[in-house]
Amino acid sequence: MLSCIFPIILAAWIQLVQANSVNYTLQTDYSGTSFFDKVNFYSGKDPLGGFVQYQDGANATLLGLAYVNDKNRVILKPDNTTATPQGRPSVRLHSKEVYNGGLFLFDINHMPQGCGTWPAYWMVGPSWPNNGEIDILEGVNTQKTNGMTIYTAQTCSMIGTRQLMTGTASGSTSCDVKQNGTGCGIKDNRTTSYGAGLNENGGGIYAMHWEQATGIQIWFFPRNHLPADLNSATTTLANTTEITMADWGTPVADYPFGTNCNSTLFKDMKIVINLTFCGRWAGKQSTYHGAGCPSECNSYVENTPHAFDEAYWDINYLRVYQLQQ
Numbered sequence: 001m002l003s004c005i006f007p008i009i010l011a012a013w014i015q016l017v018q019a020n021s022v023n024y025t026l027q028t029d030y031s032g033t034s035f036f037d038k039v040n041f042y043s044g045k046d047p048l049g050g051f052v053q054y055q056d057g058a059n060a061t062l063l064g065l066a067y068v069n070d071k072n073r074v075i076l077k078p079d080n081t082t083a084t085p086q087g088r089p090s091v092r093l094h095s096k097e098v099y100n101g102g103l104f105l106f107d108i109n110h111m112p113q114g115c116g117t118w119p120a121y122w123m124v125g126p127s128w129p130n131n132g133e134i135d136i137l138e139g140v141n142t143q144k145t146n147g148m149t150i151y152t153a154q155t156c157s158m159i160g161t162r163q164l165m166t167g168t169a170s171g172s173t174s175c176d177v178k179q180n181g182t183g184c185g186i187k188d189n190r191t192t193s194y195g196a197g198l199n200e201n202g203g204g205i206y207a208m209h210w211e212q213a214t215g216i217q218i219w220f221f222p223r224n225h226l227p228a229d230l231n232s233a234t235t236t237l238a239n240t241t242e243i244t245m246a247d248w249g250t251p252v253a254d255y256p257f258g259t260n261c262n263s264t265l266f267k268d269m270k271i272v273i274n275l276t277f278c279g280r281w282a283g284k285q286s287t288y289h290g291a292g293c294p295s296e297c298n299s300y301v302e303n304t305p306h307a308f309d310e311a312y313w314d315i316n317y318l319r320v321y322q323l324q325q
Helices: 002-020 032-038 057-062 195-200 230-233 285-290 297-303
Strands: 024-030 040-041 050-055 066-068 075-076 089-090 092-095 102-109 117-124 133-138 148-151 169-170 186-187 205-211 215-222 253-255 270-277 315-321
Touching: 024 032, 024 102, 032 040, 032 066, 032 075, 032 315, 040 057, 050 270, 057 066, 089 270, 102 195, 133 205, 148 285, 186 253, 270 297, 270 315
Parallel strands: 050 089
Antiparallel strands: 024 315, 040 092, 066 075, 075 315, 092 270, 102 205, 102 315, 117 133, 117 270, 133 148, 148 186, 169 186, 205 215, 215 253
């Protein structure tokens, strides 16, 4: 019964938001020169089996893989000048803060693209799959549209649940990794949402809304279609104290909470931004060759450094807001 009620709650929430009765205030701003003070560099073995050498903060800085440019934008990139037989040097960042809800805005001008790449912007609990995973922006190789996915350690199902969204459900309707390991996926149908298409359009803003009362919703706003409150947020920090979500419309992805999916399955989550190569998804032969990519994934990543000239993140900001009490 509750799984039928929660879509009604979400619809009521959207109506309240569109009536300008909801405000979010800025909690944490990840941008400019202070960006790297608020994150940790992960330099261990890639859990995804990627052909990558994740660098610690000192090496990432020394190698020019993580820095703030002269436009006050954060750049995260791999090595793109040398052959790398042990895996391509790259970066994976974890937020120092952990979160149990809120509104998360990720404003980017450019994201990694190209054969062999596997970039992601996501959130994960302290012991995967316990406490959940939320993939907000992710894909591989020459993928044209974004894929969003949630994973849980216990029963969480979208079967019989009305999802109010513009995206298309893909793969499993069971988010429990013990079922088939693929999580609950949703695809954006717009080519401006990922990779080359996103970059050619000047990027945009990914917004993820996570509250116990309504579940998890994700929006993507291309650069040339920003709502009024986010257009202000892009230009000046002074205008980011309040986000109303008033004219955001229907999200591209919707994961309602209820008896179908308990809100307690997502807890104490860190934000992660990373770029790996090949691995269990991008490097799978059927996936890699299916994307029209040459040679074999590891060999291509090792021996063609300039193929990764466009494999970088260009970030205006990542900001976390909390509901104004």
